[in-house]
Structures are given as C-alpha cells and as structure tokens.
Amino acid sequence: MLHNALQRLLQSILVLLGCALMIFIMLRIIPGNPIAVLMGEHADTAVIERMTAELGLDQPVLIQFFRYIGGALRGDFGTSYSLGKPVSALIASAFVNTLILALMAALFAWVLGVISGIIAAVKKNSILDHLFMGASLLGVSMPVFMTAMLLQYFLSFRLKWFPIAGTDSLAGFLLPAVALGWNSAGSVARLVRSTLLEILEEDYIDTARAKGRGQLGVLVLHALRNAMLPVITMMAIQLSGLLSGAVITETIFAINGIGRLAVQAISARDIPLLQGTVLFSAAIVIIGNFIADSLYNVLDPRIRRRG
Amino acid sequence: MKRKGTIMIACALAGSMLSGASVFAAPAEDGLLRTAIRYDITTMDVAKTTDDYMIPMNVFDRLFETRMTDGTAQVVGSLCTDYTVSEDGLTYDFTLRDGVEFSNGSALTASDVQYTFERLLKAGEENMDIPLEVQGADAVASGEADSLEGFQTADDTHFSITLSEPNAGFTAELSAAAMSIVDEQTMEEVKHFGSDPADTIGTGPYIVTEWKANDHYSLEYNPNYWGEEPSVKKVIVSVIPDAGTQNLMFQNGELDLIDLQTLDSAIVQATYKTMYEDQIVSTPKVGMSYLTFNENQEYLKDVNVRKAISMAVDVDKIIASIYNGDAIRENGIIPSGIWSHNDDFQAPAYDPDGAKKLLADAGYKEGEISFEIAMDSSSDGSIKLVGNAISQQLEQIGIHANVKNYDHAIWLDLRSSSKMDSFVATWGMDYNDPANIMYTFFGNEKNTAQRSLNYPDKEIMQRVAAASAIVDDAQRKAEYQDLEKKIIGEDAAWLPLFETLHLYCKGERVESFTPQWAGFTDFYVTDVVLK
C-alpha cells in the first residue's frame, strides 16, 4: 500500500515537471515582445530592448527553464510584469477567492445533484424523474456564461437581491457559485441516478427487501452506501476542476481568482504570471487526482485486497 | 460519525450563505467614492509607467498643475509658488512652497526636487524625456555624472534649473504626472516604493491605503495635506474587467462614477443619454485619432492615392454614426485644446467623385489599389469600428482596404518594424504643448519610421526638432502651423480623423465632477464633490 502510494507520488511529481517544461516552451513560442506591451503606447524602443535583456528574455529557453525551476524550488515564481508583484503572492491571494467560490459551488452542485439523483432513481420513470433528468441535461448543456449572465441580470439587476459584482461579503459569492455549480450538479445527478439504479437491482437489495426493510431503510443502509464510491471519486475530480479556476464565472462577476488571473496574464502578455497560474492549476488537478485515487484505493475493498 | 460532521459543516456553510444574502448591497459610507477600471494598474511609480497616473496624480504633487479653470486648461503653481525665466529662456528660478510635508512627516525641500529629476534619469525606464532637457542630463543618464549640472539649489526653498536648449513649454511639462515630486529621504529608506502602499509616500491630498492586486486599491484623505480639504474622504477603485458588469453595477448604484469610454457608444446613446442625461460629464480627450499611411507601400507611396483616400473618407459621417456625435473633427496634427491648434486649417472636403477622378488621372484602374488597415484588437470599444467604416467608404471609390485585427503585442511588433500598410490609432497628449505630438511623430527618423510609417522628408524632421527651441510663442505657433500644412496639406502623410469626447457618468451621490484637462481616464479626486 505504502509502496504503491510512494510510487504514485513520484509519478505525480514527474508529471508536474513535465507540465512545467511544456508550458514554459509553449509560452516562449508566442510571437510578440511581452515587454513592449508592458511598457505601453508611449514607451521608447531603446528602453524596451534594455528591459528585455535585464529580464533574461534574450537567453536560450532551456537556461531560462532551469533558472525558473531553481527559483520555484525556493518558492520564487518570478514577478508579474503587469501587476508588479511576486507571482506567488498574487496566486495566494487569488486562490482564497477561488477556494471559497469552488467550495460553495461544489456544495450547491452536490446537494442539488445528490438529492435530485436519488429522487429520480427511486421514482424511476415518473414525472419527477423526467423533470430532474431533463433539468440536469439542460444544466450540462447551458454555457456557463449564459447561466451567469441570466442570474446576474434577473436576480441582481432586476430583483436587486444580490450585488452585481464584488466579493466584500459571502453574498457576493452566492450567484457565481450557483452559475458555476449548475453544470456539475447536472452530471452529479445523472451519475447518482445511474449508480443507484444499478445497485437497486442487485441481489442483496432484493434480500434486504425480502427481510422486510422499508424502502427508505434499504435506500439508506444498503444502496446509498454502496453508490457513494463512484460519486465521491467524481466529486474529488470535480472539486479539483473547480479549484483550478473558473475563468468565465470569475470574469463576469469580477472575482479576483485564479481563472481571472490567467485571463489577465494572457491579455497583458504577462509570462511569469501566466506560467505561475497555469502551473498552479495543473498542480491542483494533479493533487486532486492523487487524492481521488488514494480515496478510491482506501474505499474500494476489492482493490485493497489486491493492492 | 464522520459523515455527520460533514453534514454539519455543510449546513453551517449553507446557513452562512443564506444569511449573507440578506446583507446585499451595503449602502456606501459618507465621503466614499466608488469607481472602476477594467485592468489593474501595473505600478504606483511614475518611473515605471506611462499609463497608470491615478495614484501619482492624487498621492503626489508637482511643481505645477494643469487644471481646468473656467473651461480652459491653465498651468498653475502647486508646490512651486513663484518662478522667473532668464532672457535667453534657458534658466528658471523657482520658489518652493513653504512648510509642506510628505505624508510620513518628512519635510519637502529643494533637494527632493533635484532627487526627483535625477531619479528619473538614473532609473532610465519611463518618463525621462522631461528631465533630459536639463543641462548635463545625458551625463547623469549614462552614469558619468552623479548629480545634475543644470540643477542648482540655493536653499531649502529656492533652486534654479538650466536647460540645454530653450523650451517655451517647460512649465507645462513640469505639470505632467511624470514629474511627481518624491521624498529623497523616504526613497533611500524604503524597499518597495511603487508597489507597497506603505512605501509610496507623497505630499498630495490622498494616501494609498491598500492595493490588492487585480481586485481594488483605495485612497484616503491625507490629514497633513497643505491644501484645502476635499469633499471625497475615501476612494475605492475596483478592477472590473467586464464592461457589461461595470454597466450593470453603475445602474444598480454600486459605482459612483463610470468611465463611459469602456462602453460601446451605442449603449451610451441608448441608456446613458436617455436615463442619465443630466449626470453625464463630458470633456474633449485632448489627442488625435488618425489613419497613417506607409510611404513605402506599393500604392500608398503615391501622394495622389493618399490624397484620394483623404477625400473619400467621410469623417463627419463616422463621427455621427460610430460616436453619436461625441467627437470633434480634426484637420491638422495638433489637436484642439493644445495652444497652437490651427482653427483655420482645412482638410480636403469629402468628395468621392473628385477622389475617383484623381485616381483615374493618376492612371489607376478601378479596383487596382489595395492595402491593409492594421487594427490593435486591444484598443477601446468604438475605435475598432472606425477601420471598418473607412474600409467601407473606400470601397466606393474602388480601393480595397482590408481591415485586419492584430493582438496588441503583435501589433506593436509589426509597427516597430515599420511594415504595416496603414493603421488607425489614437495619441493622447501628455502635456499642453504641441511638441508632444509633433516631435513624437515627425521629429526624428526613428520616431517617424514607426509612428508615421516611413514619412521620408528629413528636412521636415529637422524643422520639427528645431521648433521646440523657438522661445517666442507666436513664432513657434506659426512654424508648427506651417509644418502642419506641409505634412498634411501637401504630403497627405496622415489622415487626421477626430478628437473624441471623453464621457463619464456620475452617480446619485456625486454633486459635481471635473475631469482632467486632457480627458485622461485618471482624474484629480479633489475635483469630485459629493452630495
């Protein structure tokens, strides 16, 4: 077990290094001098050239890469061109917002998804089932910007229940969280429903029913417990996806999170910042997968026996 | 057990979400001004930026300020209370305001002013043009000398500056945000001037209290300020990248001042000019939007083609349809609002038939001429439509102008290679002196190659460069206007388009607002009066 975990950890680190190299090379291929953008319309060419040399951007890519990794190991991810602050500090403050947003979105998605999934499975082929499954497909099919836009327009602008933007209070996170969670809720509901249906047809459920347990008892004691495994795994993967930044939601609701930081970095050609945010997001996904996988190993008895 | 715990946490979180929902839209406290920008500032240090002047303008003072008084821009003394100029126009004697302190209590002295000049030269980054005019500046910039030869300090409040060439616009230049006076002592002590609010110390009416990158920054009234106490006590400038969101926020009362330039002119027309008509504040954005031609391009090198294009573009129609009339037609290079602007200069009238004839006489077949108009896709809202409108109008005289949008960085690269066929752009004036635009676009070969795409006349360049040294204002004005006639009237090197009006809308809580004289997005907060 431990050996297994160590091996997976090592692999994770290698993948992360691979990610770093890949993003590094990709960002060096982009045409256009980032410094010229940084300096603005009124800047002088000589100054631009000197700055480029000062920042080491005229060095070979591999040398720049090793310097970067060296710095990264000491926690130094460079300084953002466009915001003039250390990338690590910018990511740290943005991640707080992303974390709140992701947790709220996940909570919304999971509560809604699990409840509607259970109802749909229990009342299979009823009107409720069709209604929930239709809604979940709608959830999966609506572009995030549409959900966000509609919520912002009707609930904030028309009804004035929520602020349009701004994260001074938790209320500011509520609409973005719903917009963001809407999508995941749909897929959770569908997964819960199909898993439950499968389990409800297993023999031991029939046995339990035969023993005279009520519908609810069967559901809670047997079916749900067994259905949790794939759902939890999916949730872990979803959460790491949410944590790695919600580009569009954060842009529309003006939340200073990881996703918006990446957009800002792209529009300003801010290479250190873009590198940092993308790599950070990749790290979150890798960690999320690592945890999901470990969870899966611990929870699934079949694998535990084999492992 | 574990699961129970999770559920409890979940309930607690859900509860806090719901209770949070009831405290939405907290009312703004007294003396607070809330406004928004689309992109965060890069730095608070003028030595590192030519764009982000909001903090320099409000947290620092300059020797002079250009302020709007009775509708005209006037250079007035600020930290400088009095000055005299020598006969030859080279030496200025200044008197510094007495008893001014920086917000950390350090006193303002003449050596701080000298330090400000020398710092810009030594930093060698942005905004060194103005101090470069002082005698001995080159030596400081190159590191050969430590102190500025042309800067002589008599005592704490008296000093003189000697220029290497006379410059009639020098005091106007000193009012540019770039010339914000910093404290020598503070600068030597602190490590993060320009990035840490606590280290960014000036003499101005406000103090930076917070800068949360990509989120917001805030300014608060400086109780040690030497001038009058302003109406606004605190400013929060939020970074709201999405223009649509800004629009909704203003209408919901979450912003007290909105820069309408971020919105499409159609929305300004449809929403703001109908619902908020009395709250709109407008000022000319002193600067010039223009179309420039590459004089190495196959067709554009022919002056007849350039003239025909100038005749075939109906600028008035563009102003009416794209800007809903919120722009002033420009005919020359020096925009209205700059003191040597020529009111009488006339561009060729709109005459598509005449243009067609001109092309036919020059031996071109219909549809033969084609070129590309390069647009910077990052530029603000409406200007992007201008290239398309021009292209459409040129189609009528049989010229194919293909509009292509470039990413900002690539656009800049392409422009510095002088290989664009033509482009539409806007130059905003930094200070009220014609040299700021004339020299930048036609003053030397390097500038001209990039900014005016290979305008070839070296004699004109020499005359432009020499014109800044003419001490007599009337003579200088005449020279600039003569140059303008040659460059635009005879050579048709540019097609001057218009100067836009910068529109703001003030919210319910704002009594009055006076924008910066040149229509910058940044403004003096002291010019905002709350109800």
Added chain:
Amino acid sequence: MFQSRAQKFARRYEKPNPDSRDRSEELKREIGEEETFFSLMRRMAHENKLAVFSAIVILLFILGAVFAPFLTRYSYHDMDLLNRLSAPSAEHLFGTDEAGRDIFTRLLYGSRVSLLTGVVPTILSMLGGAVLGVISGYHGGWADALIMRLADIMLAFPSMLLAMVIMYMLGGGLINVFLTLALVNWASVARIVRSEVLALKETEYVEAARVIGVPERTIMFRHLLPNCLPTMIVLFTLNVPSAILTESSLSFLGLGIQEPRSSWGLMVNAGRQFLYNAPWLSLVPSIAIMLIVLAFNFLGDGLRDVLDPYQKR
C-alpha cells in the same frame, strides 16, 4: 496510469467499459453477431423519440449553415452603422447588432463555426487519440510509457486554461480553434482506447492472429481499432457538445474566432453590454448554443442506449 484508475471508475458509470463486465457478451459482439449500423439506428428511433427529434434539430442547423447565403439577403460582415441595435422585426428577424449587422444572418454563419468546431476537432482528436491509444496499448514498452506520460501531462492542465494558452500561442481564427481543441482532447481518447486495447489484446482471436504471424500493424489497425468503434462513437457523441461549448467560451473571452467572422460565443460577448437595452443580442446566440448542445446530448444519450448494452436507463 495511476490517475486513470480513479477516472476510469467514475467514467464506468457514464461510458461503456468492456473489461469491467462479463466478457462473453462482449466477445459475441466482437466475433460478428453485431447489429448493422442501420438496424441500430432504427432501434434507437423506435426506443427514443427525443433522440429522433434532436437529430432533426441538428439537421435543421446543418441545413441552415450550408444554405446560409440563400436564407438571408444580408451579409454577415457588412456594417450598417445607421441601423444599430434595431429590435426584432419582419425586416430583421432577430434585430441587428451593435454594428447594424443582421443577427439572424450572423447566427446562420455562426452555426457553421459551431457545427464545424463540434465535428472537425473531435474527429481529429479521435483519430490521433485512437492511433496513439492503440499503439500504446498494443505495443507497450517505451512507446506506451512515452504516450501515456504525455497524456498525463495534457490531462493535468485544466482544459479551458490549456485551450486558452494554446489559442494565445497560435492566435485567433477557425483553423487554430480546430488545432487547439484537437490538442486538448486527444489525451483522454488515447487513454480510453488504450484500456480497451489492453483488454482486447488478451482475446483469442488476437492471439490467434499473432500466432499465425499477422504483422503487428495489421493487428493494430485492422483488428483492434475497428473493435474500439462502438466506444469511440459514444465518445464522439460526448465530445462534440463539449467542443462546441469550449469554442463558444474561447470566443466569449475573445480568444477564439475573430471579428468580422461570426461565432455564437463572440456574439454573446459583444451583446453582453446591451443586455439592458437589446437583450436579443446575447440571448439569441446563447439559446442557439444551448439548443445545439442539448440536441447533441440527447442524440448521444440515444446512441449510447443502443450501442452500450450495459448502460442502465
């Protein structure tokens, strides 16, 4: 590999996974008792009316895209600046946008982009992913290690961020959107095909082929790849709507299709400012995106039902 296990588990409940269940039925299908494509479609049409309806909706969109020039008398790019933001009317079915262009026209031309970005990059990524997946699964060894590590790296990036970075590297435009989406999506296809091949590799007929000396390449592309087809069709139905959504998001952020070309995401973004005065500007393309994605999802559901006997309804 380590990541794929958890993901595979989650996926099992959404997508077919032949090695997870009784092999005998699977084998039956492999050996030849397969329904023809046509009979499958008929069964789907019979069982799932919604899928049929969705197919018709998609067909309508395709017809609209193909015959766009005949369905409208306006141009999608010529501006009519005197006629900005006019409301829906007989003249302009869905009104005009901020540059006076007919929205119905831009919608028609935009559907070309959406349909093409749904299909072209998905086919590209399926082809690339399938070839690499087969090689990885069958060949094993260094090729497997190399391909799977590369896939691990690609899958570690959040797909939207990765797409943004690649788009930015390549610059906006339709072809670049194709390339980007193909680059972003090949890895998951490769992984799924690989696991399928790993299972198929052990079957009798592959072993038999190997024993009688059929060349490796023939086994891989003649025997293994066609057997992955049902899985790939299901994957295809899942990837098409997600590609359409990604394109619209990229264009919404200004990184996808560029003006004056039309894309639904671009239209929504341009129209957002006018939500208050002219809501049709962004609502019409939003609804179009939703409709087509919904239709592809329903159709995909229907296809999955008939192609994948293990999926419970």
